[in-house]
Amino acid sequence: MQTMNRFVYLDHSATTPVDQKVLEAMLPFFSMDFGNPNSLHAWGRKARQAVDQARDEVSRLINAEPSEIIFTGGGSEADNIAIKGVALAKKDKGRHIITSAIEHHAVLDTCKWLEKEGFDITILPVDEYGTIRPEELRKAIRPDTILVTIHFANNEIGTVQPIEQLGNICREQDVLFHTDAVQAAGHIPIDVKKLPIDLMTMAAHKMYGPKGVGALYIKKGVKIVPLIHGGGQERGLRSGTENTAGIVGFGKAAALASDRLAKGEPEKERNLRDRLIDGILEKIEDAMLTGHRTERLPFHASFCFHYIEGESLLLRLDALGIGASSGSACTSGSLEPSHVLLAIGLPHEIAHGSLRLTLGKDTSEEDIDYVLENLPKVVESLRVMSPYGKRG
Amino acid sequence: MQTMNRFVYLDHSATTPVDQKVLEAMLPFFSMDFGNPNSLHAWGRKARQAVDQARDEVSRLINAEPSEIIFTGGGSEADNIAIKGVALAKKDKGRHIITSAIEHHAVLDTCKWLEKEGFDITILPVDEYGTIRPEELRKAIRPDTILVTIHFANNEIGTVQPIEQLGNICREQDVLFHTDAVQAAGHIPIDVKKLPIDLMTMAAHKMYGPKGVGALYIKKGVKIVPLIHGGGQERGLRSGTENTAGIVGFGKAAALASDRLAKGEPEKERNLRDRLIDGILEKIEDAMLTGHRTERLPFHASFCFHYIEGESLLLRLDALGIGASSGSACTSGSLEPSHVLLAIGLPHEIAHGSLRLTLGKDTSEEDIDYVLENLPKVVESLRVMSPYGKRG
Amino acid sequence: MYTEKLMQLFMNPKNVGRIEDADGIGEVGNPVCGDVMKIYLKIEDDRIVDVKFETFGCAAAIATSSMVTELVKGKTIEEALKVSNKDVAEALGGLPPQKVHCSLLAEEGIKAAVDDYLAKKGNTKREASETKQCAKA
Ligand SMILES: Cc1ncc(COP(=O)(O)O)c(C=O)c1O
Ligand SMILES: Cc1ncc(COP(=O)(O)O)c(C=O)c1O
Ligand code: FES
Ligand code: FES
Numbered sequence: 001m002q003t004m005n006r007f008v009y010l011d012h013s014a015t016t017p018v019d020q021k022v023l024e025a026m027l028p029f030f031s032m033d034f035g036n037p038n039s040l041h042a043w044g045r046k047a048r049q050a051v052d053q054a055r056d057e058v059s060r061l062i063n064a065e066p067s068e069i070i071f072t073g074g075g076s077e078a079d080n081i082a083i084k085g086v087a088l089a090k091k092d093k094g095r096h097i098i099t100s101a102i103e104h105h106a107v108l109d110t111c112k113w114l115e116k117e118g119f120d121i122t123i124l125p126v127d128e129y130g131t132i133r134p135e136e137l138r139k140a141i142r143p144d145t146i147l148v149t150i151h152f153a154n155n156e157i158g159t160v161q162p163i164e165q166l167g168n169i170c171r172e173q174d175v176l177f178h179t180d181a182v183q184a185a186g187h188i189p190i191d192v193k194k195l196p197i198d199l200m201t202m203a204a205h206k207m208y209g210p211k212g213v214g215a216l217y218i219k220k221g222v223k224i225v226p227l228i229h230g231g232g233q234e235r236g237l238r239s240g241t242e243n244t245a246g247i248v249g250f251g252k253a254a255a256l257a258s259d260r261l262a263k264g265e266p267e268k269e270r271n272l273r274d275r276l277i278d279g280i281l282e283k284i285e286d287a288m289l290t291g292h293r294t295e296r297l298p299f300h301a302s303f304c305f306h307y308i309e310g311e312s313l314l315l316r317l318d319a320l321g322i323g324a325s326s327g328s329a330c331t332s333g334s335l336e337p338s339h340v341l342l343a344i345g346l347p348h349e350i351a352h353g354s355l356r357l358t359l360g361k362d363t364s365e366e367d368i369d370y371v372l373e374n375l376p377k378v379v380e381s382l383r384v385m386s387p388y389g390k391r392g
Numbered sequence: 393m394q395t396m397n398r399f400v401y402l403d404h405s406a407t408t409p410v411d412q413k414v415l416e417a418m419l420p421f422f423s424m425d426f427g428n429p430n431s432l433h434a435w436g437r438k439a440r441q442a443v444d445q446a447r448d449e450v451s452r453l454i455n456a457e458p459s460e461i462i463f464t465g466g467g468s469e470a471d472n473i474a475i476k477g478v479a480l481a482k483k484d485k486g487r488h489i490i491t492s493a494i495e496h497h498a499v500l501d502t503c504k505w506l507e508k509e510g511f512d513i514t515i516l517p518v519d520e521y522g523t524i525r526p527e528e529l530r531k532a533i534r535p536d537t538i539l540v541t542i543h544f545a546n547n548e549i550g551t552v553q554p555i556e557q558l559g560n561i562c563r564e565q566d567v568l569f570h571t572d573a574v575q576a577a578g579h580i581p582i583d584v585k586k587l588p589i590d591l592m593t594m595a596a597h598k599m600y601g602p603k604g605v606g607a608l609y610i611k612k613g614v615k616i617v618p619l620i621h622g623g624g625q626e627r628g629l630r631s632g633t634e635n636t637a638g639i640v641g642f643g644k645a646a647a648l649a650s651d652r653l654a655k656g657e658p659e660k661e662r663n664l665r666d667r668l669i670d671g672i673l674e675k676i677e678d679a680m681l682t683g684h685r686t687e688r689l690p691f692h693a694s695f696c697f698h699y700i701e702g703e704s705l706l707l708r709l710d711a712l713g714i715g716a717s718s719g720s721a722c723t724s725g726s727l728e729p730s731h732v733l734l735a736i737g738l739p740h741e742i743a744h745g746s747l748r749l750t751l752g753k754d755t756s757e758e759d760i761d762y763v764l765e766n767l768p769k770v771v772e773s774l775r776v777m778s779p780y781g782k783r784g
Numbered sequence: 785m786y787t788e789k790l791m792q793l794f795m796n797p798k799n800v801g802r803i804e805d806a807d808g809i810g811e812v813g814n815p816v817c818g819d820v821m822k823i824y825l826k827i828e829d830d831r832i833v834d835v836k837f838e839t840f841g842c843a844a845a846i847a848t849s850s851m852v853t854e855l856v857k858g859k860t861i862e863e864a865l866k867v868s869n870k871d872v873a874e875a876l877g878g879l880p881p882q883k884v885h886c887s888l889l890a891e892e893g894i895k896a897a898v899d900d901y902l903a904k905k906g907n908t909k910r911e912a913s914e915t916k917q918c919a920k921a
Contacts (some may be wrong), residue, residue, distance in 0.1 A: 317433075
């Protein structure tokens with residue numbers, strides 16, 4: 001096999017590198033302006049200002065008010081705060097929650113836990129492209145429904161949901177609507193003043209900000225019970241000394257994402273991504289795109305290749321310097337391939353051969369060329385080994 | 393008033409600057425080795441290694457096994473995970489929880505919330521030094537007691553609790569013992585193999601690590617229900633993409649703290665602190681030390697000054713470049729002075745005049761001289777204004 | 785996660801392919817579980833003179849396939865039947881716990897191929913092993 005000559009990171013759905021400008025913005029807040037934002041002295045005031053500015057920047061990315069943003073210790077935490085927070089706040093009004101079959105585990109496992117605690121959970125199916133049909137949601141809403149939680153876009157197959165239609169149905173029925181926008185925020189335009197969204201989760205590390213910091217948009221007037229009690233930070237909804245440097249990093253990442261969206265840069269990413277998809281489907285037989293062809297995240301490509309298994313595929317790519325991911329059961333050491341791939345109706349043996357390639361803002365034409373040159377060879381080399389592989 | 397000629401940060405109980413060595417250790421993990429520790433490719437493996445190493449370092453600080461440490465999004469979160477986690481895991485065995493009157497709000501408010509959810513909370517009183525008497529604990533334990541949560545050392549008055557005795561009583565009665573060691577860890581030696589502790593909270597930012605990352609020690613065999621559901625990170629007890637850089641920073645901070653403890657450096661801090669206490673009590677009339685004189689954190693000094701109010705005091709000090717804090721009601725905008733100062737029996741009017749000065753590893757003799765020179769003048773200037781102040 | 789030895793074999797597996805005139809063929813695993821191993825044996829005087837494999841599976845499945853073929857090559861069938869999944873795992877310098885079943889598959893693959901050989905010879909002294917079973921189930 002050819003020696004490695006390039007590093008091509010195509011796993012931006014898993015996490016992104018911190019932008020240099022983001023890191024520069026964060027740096028002063030570690031050792032110099034290190035104060036606790038809750039302190040009254042100069043060190044504290046400087047930290048408080050920085051947190052306020054970051055809240056402004058994050059709110060501007062989605063056209064929210066700063067007071068509608070709370071910072072959290074990550075995307076999963078924000079999902080948990082939103083869902084459990086609404087569940088506990090509304091439990092006397094009703095105990096029915098609706099979600100979808102292809103949510104992230106931070107949503108799905110939270111709902112399953114609530115089910116054990118006496119809530120009633122409806123899990124909506126998806127079609128073969130991973131789209132939740134608005135009619136299904138309409139049928140599922142009951143008088144005791146208190147919350148609908150459906151993600152903005154899927155992490156494994158990239159499908160973007162019809163959020164406006166879904167949210168409108170919730171509005172009509174006076175049900176709160178939460179959306180996990182961890183994959184979408186910063187990559188596609190989101191305007192919470194125009195979209196019928198009550199709560200929305202974001203994570204800095206999926207938009208070139210640091211890991212360990214997330215945000216929850218909570219529309220003015222929406223009440224939730226806090227998950228983390230204590231000193232009363234973040235309007236009492238997420239206590240704990242603020243992660244100042246991380247929050248500043250999130251703010252800067254959001255500001256840069258706003259710029260990129262305004263300049264239409266995700267469209268360039270989309271073109272490159274389309275070249276990758278077309279190239280792969282053209283060069284590799286018995287390959288399929290998973291997720292929706294057009295209603296998908298601009299940086300997201302995902303496939304299943306027949307006759308081979310995802311972990312082998314991604315480790316062979318890794319040896320060539322290509323970073324990718326797979327929803328195969330073997331990558332996670334679990335028995336079942338990803339719940340998302342099964343929910344879109346793929347048979348197990350095909351779901352095992354899944355590969356996700358997610359581009360970043362710095363992915364180049366050459367990176368794509370490199371993948372298009374090497375991926376077909378890798379697939380072929382594994383198929384030669386497979387008892388199912390077609391041979392020429 | 394004399395112009396500012398020095399910056400003296402004496403609020404290390406609120407937060408500490410990130411050590412330069414800690415920041416250096418963190419830096420590669422933002423933009424270079426930025427992988428998600430859950431990814432199988434080279435980027436992910438590098439991140440996983442770093443998280444494993446940090447877990448080693450943190451466990452070594454307290455002589456735990458690495459598998460007994462989970463990383464969290466801060467100290468408050470770790471307190472919430474521990475207390476709610478045990479409460480939910482044991483609720484069929486009993487619903488009685490014991491805590492103390494002077495816990496941090498992350499513990500106290502968590503207990504109060506559990507009380508609303510049907511748990512029974514006993515709040516132990518403290519003596520005038522802020523010590524919890526072991527006999528009180530023994531009397532309070534009932535057959536349905538499932539958890540005792542008492543902090544290792546207090547943040548406002550520095551008192552270190554008789555943890556070994558308290559823990560032993562819990563062991564005898566077969567009750568789980570959680571201790572919030574946010575203020576103590578890294579500053580006084582703690583050995584969980586010798587001390588009867590089942591769960592223990594720590595926070596990186598109180599020991600020269602970054603904000604937004606904490607850890608919970610969970611003794612092998614102790615079962616808790618997770619607070620944050622999702623991808624199953626941290627043995628399923630705290631889901632969410634790991635804050636790699638923050639965790640690496642915590643690891644380095646813990647390793648450096650282990651070194652300082654081994655070298656006996658906190659004793660130097662203690663000597664300097666004692667000079668500060670003695671100097672203040674000597675130079676300022678009608679001043680008292682709050683908390684225990686000897687059983688206290690080595691870096692911690694706290695006082696009440698009669699006839700004046702804490703917020704004025706700390707803002708005047710701030711104008712002189714001295715960063716301090718106060719448990720006065722006015723600093724927090726609440727009606728009541730700190731619950732800690734009231735619990736040790738101080739009358740409101742005295743509690744209002746509280747000041748906390750907490751030293752750091754880089755606090756110098758000159759810093760102490762500067763405070764000893766200026767604090768008496770500031771106190772005097774405020775007393776001159778006060779209707780209660782004695783005048784010469 | 786994986787040892788260097790395992791990764792080496794995964795990247796450059798030995799004995800890949802099929803033997804067209806095999807004396808024994810064993811197929812174990814199940815595509816639904818994401819792992820199928822097919823072992824081809826060439827046997828002369830009850831001795832394995834050639835062995836090849838085809839595997840659909842993870843890196844551990846491929847490396848254990850390769851390793852088990854190396855371990856049994858040249859052995860008598862009696863000796864080959866004694867090669868256990870532990871031997872395979874050890875030869876690879878260990879396996880992550882969630883991948884132990886892949887080595888089990890390797891052991892079973894050889895047994896299935898030997899059984900097939902014995903069955904073809906009309907000799908059923910060994911209980912036919914269960915094939916097409918999900919190793920993880
Ligand atoms: C004793 C004690 N417990 C818990 C905390 C909470 O830690 P954090 O603010 O990092 O969440 C603090 C500090 O704020 C503390 O001093
Ligand atoms: C759709 C979605 N939701 C939630 C999360 C959880 O975010 P985090 O891992 O930052 O907690 C992720 C990413 O891991 C995600 O892709
Ligand atoms: S005197 Fe103004 S708040 Fe206390
Ligand atoms: S083949 Fe799936 S774990 Fe090895």
